[in-house]
Amino acid sequence: MVRFGVVGTNWITKRFLKAALQAEDFQLTAVYSRTEEKAKEFAGKYGVEKTFTDLQTMAASGEIDAVYIASPNSLHAEQATIFMNNQVHVLCEKPIASNAKELQKMINAAKENNVLLMEALKSTLMPNFLAVKENLSKIGQVRRYFANYCQYSSRYDAYREGTVLNAFKPEFSNGSLMDIGIYCIYPLVALFGKPEEIKATGFKLESGVDGEGSMVLKYPDMDAVIMFSKITDSSLPSEIQGEDGNLVIDRISNPEKVELHYRNGEREDLTRDQLSDTMYYEAVEFINLIQSGKTESEENSFANSMATMEILDEARRQIGVIYPADQK
Structure with a gap:
């Protein structure tokens, strides 16, 4: 099983979880929200006990192998880097960053930490x-x-x-x-x-x-x-x-x-x-890559995301x- 955390408790996260929970090796184990009340309310709907209101604490907790980030676009780069610097794989909602400069820093962090980074572009x-x-x-x-x-x-x-x-x-x-x-x-x-x-x-x-x-x-x-x-x-x-x-x-x-x-x-x-x-298909791709020890998708590759x-x-x-x- 790949233990996932989610950042964001909005409609897109709910849609992702509805699809990802159909994947055989997906397990939701942690939820982040800016407020404890919202984090616990969201986690309760999925039977999840671990909730966080601090990203650094969540990233270093050892409770997750990977994270799905569905926060506002402007927060993607900073949040993804926090997790990658703690050896957590990152599936980041599209657009993966605000600009190419941010994306390059994210790619550098992924390579330095030998973790998987993939843009969640489903189509x-x-x-x-x-x-x-x-x-x-x-x-x-x-x-x-x-x-x-x-x-x-x-x-x-x-x-x-x-x-x-x-x-x-x-x-x-x-x-x-x-x-x-x-x-x-x-x-x-x-x-x-x-x-x-x-x-x-x-x-x-x-x-x-x-x-x-x-x-x-x-x-x-x-x-x-x-x-x-x-x-x-x-x-x-x-x-x-x-x-x-x-x-x-x-x-x-x-x-x-x-x-x-x-x-x-x-x-x-x-x-x-x-x-x-x-x-479902992006979740399965991401999980398969982790289980295969790969740090980049051939389809949603660094080159494709950067271009x-x-x-x-x-x-x-x-x-x-x-x-x-x-x-x-």
Whole structure:
């Protein structure tokens, strides 16, 4: 069994635990929250006795082998480093850091302590993304990657009424690019690597974060077009276009249906069965890596996370989004 602690008692942690508890070797043994009352309340729902309100104490307790971090983006780097410096493996919610500078420090800490660090980007580990990857050659020379993820945030209603919640605060390294756009960018990097050029535009809210945006990324033999938003909805699927056909992906953030359209009109359904609790696959990947003695995922690798973060940094620079974390 791999003994896990969790940092964060929000909805994403609950969703992760619902999925991870289905993994054979997952065991939840500790919960962290800023207040003891909330930590005990959350832990009680899962029959967990160990609770902490101090990260250093939790990291040094010997009660956990690994930790899942789902705190605000701006806290990821500091918190992850505390655990890694105590030889605790870290699965960190996406985006893994505020910027590339923070991420490099995290990678350095992982290597110095010989522990596993992995970004919890679920989609690249799901069966239907693997179907895309394994069938990509069937569409011939790829010429365009198009990814679309626009989902109106319920928190935007509060914003429009004058209440700025964490999702739209730059001090937490938030905004549509970091929270939504990354789902379009990470699969691109996983499939095709880092682009040669990046052009980004977006609408910046008065709070200082982006509400929506678009990107065009140039590769030697293809381009990529990305649309992301937390202030509008979209029903468009994503698509990879090749000279011999195209792959249609229903949702780039959570691919459930994948279809290959050949130029002659034929279609091939590539959809694979997968669990509805889609975070299961990242939990299993992480556990398997620990049990195999590995300190890096081949899929959600340091290189892929760094390339993605560098793209996010450049896009934010062009849109004009600056975080307090960038000034450190």
